[in-house]
Amino acid sequence: MADIKRFLARRALTFIPTLIGVTFLAYIIAFAIPANPAQAWAGGIKANPEVVARIIREYHLNDPWYVQYYYFMKGILTNSIIDPRWGYPVMTYMLSRFPITFQLTLFALFFLIVLGIPLGIISALKKDSWIDALVRTWALVGVSVPIFWLGYIFIYIFFYQLGWINIAGIPYPKVHITGVPIIDALLSGEWNIVWENIKRFILPGFTLGFAGIGVIARLVRNSFLEAINSDYIYFARMRGLKYRRIMTHALRNALVPVVTVLGLQFGGLLGGAPITETVFSIPGMGRAMVDAIFSMDFPLLIAGTFLVAIIYVITNLIVDILYAVIDPRVRF
């Protein structure tokens, strides 16, 4: 286990350049936009020039780009940079939105796992059946259909026509443990809040996960087929192992690549959250970032990018650890 400590330390070091790179790119894009953020933050065309000048001084907006970047990053890391629109420290603001996005992503991930993996296995076992065709079509449609369109169609059917779901407000439980509403409600046993959260998030979660379900099902299908056609499964049959044991061997081997892609998907889901959150008016990080773009709120935007990048690298780290747990050939 000394190996795993060294591995974690080494990986933590690689986080630094990744995070610098991501925030720097976000910053450069914001910097390159030919706009006058100070004017906008101060209230638009009729802004008081004195206020504009103070904002420019406060945020170092007239300094060269590297000085600006330095102050941005220092402000984000020490949580001292104040959001020009709201007056909160940007990181505090972003982090307060994070649990909602996290909950949305959990719903999407839930659908990826409970629909994607079984669909993949069934279509591998019943190759070229109708369910196999369904999975293939789903994967194709899933990556081609825009999330916002799908979201509106679902809202039309399930909210407007059937009235099965809610699309406003976030039901919070009374206790605050993790900050994620559904987890806190589960922990404190407030079952009606759990149910309200499910009604609120099931559709956005499904919409967000829709493309991924098809992708995961296809991947599971292919890697499961590869596993059941392998020599070790053939030899397992020659040894007269029971059917269930043979399937366990095949499944564990098939899951090795799936875990990797699930991890990447999780990052991708976080990235896809802005559109879903906007369509379903969920006050998460993605929604906050979309708003920040419209209001030229660059500090908030960079803080959001920074946070998403951190989540992404941590997810990848977890995937690498899981990978080694499943596959003994992987060494740290």
Add this chain to the structure above:
Amino acid sequence: MSSPQFREPLIEVKDLYVYFYTYAGVVKAIEDMTFTIYKGEKFCMVGETGCGKSVTSRALANIVPSPGRIVKGKVIYYRDGKPVNILELSEEQLREIRGKEIAYIVQDPSSALDPLYTIGYQIVETMIDHYTVRDQKEGYKRAVELLREVLMPDPEQRIKNYPHELSGGQRQRAVISIGLSNMPRLLIADEPTSSLDVTVQAQLLELLRRLVREHGLTLFLITHDMGVVAEMCDRVAVLYAGNIVELAPVDEIFKNPKHPYTMGLLRAVPNPQADIEKLEPIPGTIPNLIYPPPGCRFHPRCPFARDVCKREKPPLVEVSPGHYVRCWLHAE
């Protein structure tokens, strides 16, 4: 040549036909195959790559790989004196026989072992699924004994190793102990040493011979190596393009080969029982089994081919006690 104690049959293959249904056409891999393996003997099958040796061995436990199918024939297995036709058993009845009564040792131990499980686990599961051990604990004790028996160094440690942590020879020893784990009545070894280097080959063959002697097993050995045949076997079947062309006690084959193919084979490899000045290859190549040559399948490469060879398939005739040949030269 064959001593009387071999006269009790263990398995009889009668008029077996195995075809492979591929996109290119129907590959007539095995045709008109008839032979008997007697209790306690060491029966060998030799032939070039692709001549149907492995397929024949797989047919004995009705586990011919897809897209292959047994289209005709019988495999009579004498189970406690009672004949049963293997090809008429249910999948569950077959599972009980495979690995317990008829066990396999495969050619490539690297791909036959599941990379995600320790070899100890894979030996134990083979016994647990056949109820030859009571629990995991007894299983692991037995696995250590088995590994010690196949001369695995440091067996207490090796059972905790994953396949990739072992050498090729050690992996093959693990596969042999899986084959032996339920003390089968028939052990089928399909080129058990061809993926290993020569010194390990010699050790493993010596080991197999000892195990067969000590446990009174019946051995069905598949090889393309005439040296191995001379060293290991009581009786030999020579296969060419899916047909047995000659079947005889081992000394007969080397001293008194009748079929032109057997004679060619003996001139093409160093003969352990005769001096030959120069090795001669057999001219031509193995035929395409989608469109096998009419008549005798060997006639395009045969120096003695006559008109009848091109028209009609020769029968397998007994030229002297226990010595069968499929050739028009000896048919009258």
